[in-house]
Amino acid sequence: MQKKVLVIEDSSTSMKLITKLVQQALLIPVCASSLTAARHMFGHSNPEEYLCAVVDYNLPDAPNGEAIDFTIESFIPTIVVTGRLDDDTREHILSKDVVDYIPKENAQVYDYLSRLLARLDKNKDIGVLVVDDSRVGRASMASLLRLHNFQTFEADSAQQGLAILHERPNIQLVVTDYHMPDMNGTEFVAELRKSMTKERLAIIGVSAGNSSLLSARFLKSGANDFLHKPFCQEEFLVRINQNVEYIENVEAIRRAANSDYLTGLPNRRHFFYSVNHVTRNQPNHQVIALIDLDHFKKINDTYGHDAGDKVLKDVAKILASQFSDVYVSRFGGEEFCIYLPDINPIEAIERLEQLRESIQSRNIKFQQQVLKVTTSIGVTTIGRKNLEAMLATADSLLYQAKSDGRNRIVHDHNVS
Numbered sequence: 001m002q003k004k005v006l007v008i009e010d011s012s013t014s015m016k017l018i019t020k021l022v023q024q025a026l027l028i029p030v031c032a033s034s035l036t037a038a039r040h041m042f043g044h045s046n047p048e049e050y051l052c053a054v055v056d057y058n059l060p061d062a063p064n065g066e067a068i069d070f071t072i073e074s075f076i077p078t079i080v081v082t083g084r085l086d087d088d089t090r091e092h093i094l095s096k097d098v099v100d101y102i103p104k105e106n107a108q109v110y111d112y113l114s115r116l117l118a119r120l121d122k123n124k125d126i127g128v129l130v131v132d133d134s135r136v137g138r139a140s141m142a143s144l145l146r147l148h149n150f151q152t153f154e155a156d157s158a159q160q161g162l163a164i165l166h167e168r169p170n171i172q173l174v175v176t177d178y179h180m181p182d183m184n185g186t187e188f189v190a191e192l193r194k195s196m197t198k199e200r201l202a203i204i205g206v207s208a209g210n211s212s213l214l215s216a217r218f219l220k221s222g223a224n225d226f227l228h229k230p231f232c233q234e235e236f237l238v239r240i241n242q243n244v245e246y247i248e249n250v251e252a253i254r255r256a257a258n259s260d261y262l263t264g265l266p267n268r269r270h271f272f273y274s275v276n277h278v279t280r281n282q283p284n285h286q287v288i289a290l291i292d293l294d295h296f297k298k299i300n301d302t303y304g305h306d307a308g309d310k311v312l313k314d315v316a317k318i319l320a321s322q323f324s325d326v327y328v329s330r331f332g333g334e335e336f337c338i339y340l341p342d343i344n345p346i347e348a349i350e351r352l353e354q355l356r357e358s359i360q361s362r363n364i365k366f367q368q369q370v371l372k373v374t375t376s377i378g379v380t381t382i383g384r385k386n387l388e389a390m391l392a393t394a395d396s397l398l399y400q401a402k403s404d405g406r407n408r409i410v411h412d413h414n415v416s
């Protein structure tokens, strides 16, 4: 469900800018130009409907941050924007349980706000583990993380931390103290790095130790970052967000490198990588199917390239849903490939026949038109060690399916 953002701001220029950012983040702005209007608009709404509130510190009927108290008391995570840049205001704002404080210094603050809104929305699915034997230390870091919507887990020892990580695959970040009873922080980091890379799990070391060597030891043991205690709330959260963004960016690059831009299916390179892993274990039976759309050029020529793209996307969806248990790829153009390991060849051919029929009977909607397409499929059931050799056989069977009239399967099972 699309979440709402309560915006309380008396400057119409700022309101316009913030409203636009909220909409760009695919959230619904609920706008009020004063505290009174905000109370009226919020009424008895359910705070769960709101992702957060963006509140101006100084309003005509709330000159000293009273609107912040209202949103916090209403259980809405609160981001404060203010034109006041003095330290007293900053201290006053940060003494309250706000998500963040954004001084209106320059145009960059709106970029920061935009990223913050996107983060708050995404953070609800991200786990962060805090490992510290001090209950107070753990609780203070965990409560800051909760303000930023993270799913937060706490461990009072390295062993407990390892157990929680094992149970919670959505943990993307660990914040660990150095002094712990069973294992120190750098030993804990080294242990984690045995199974999880920096790109899969970010680790931030924290310590009150005076030695500047400690940060180097954490980093050399595999931590992504380090913070000296006591740290300021803003620095802690900025570092947390930066490290989470790093993991997300690496994942986005990995996904883009491995998938076909149009259909989202694994691309040829990734298919070879995954399938070569499986073939090394020499599965009992292996089936490879090469699937090629028939007379696809005619669809492009008649209805345009966008219509052709829509056909490719719809066919890819059918493939992905009917063969989610095996390996599917768009090889390029209008050609797809499926690799089925450990399968009875007859069952594989039946499944591929169902696929051919599903594609043939699908009404593909493009603008006001309904498009139809058929496929020719070459299937080799003679498993070989070498993937290229199986593909070459499937290709010649596909060629035969085309020359026999298209919209059919040609296979080599039990053909002498």
Ligand SMILES: Nc1nc2c(ncn2[C@@H]2O[C@H](COP(=O)(O)OP(=O)(O)OP(=O)(O)O)[C@@H](O)[C@H]2O)c(=O)[nH]1
Pocket: 262, 292, 293, 294, 295, 296, 297, 298, 300, 304, 305, 306, 307, 308, 309, 312, 332, 333, 334, 402, 406
């Ligand atoms: N819309 C669209 N067309 C593509 C894409 N990639 C390749 N094509 C087109 O796919 C068509 C393939 O045409 P051909 O190789 O002649 O094959 P065909 O028309 O399907 O004929 P047969 O395979 O012999 O049945 C060409 O017109 C390419 O431009 C794509 O990503 N999108």
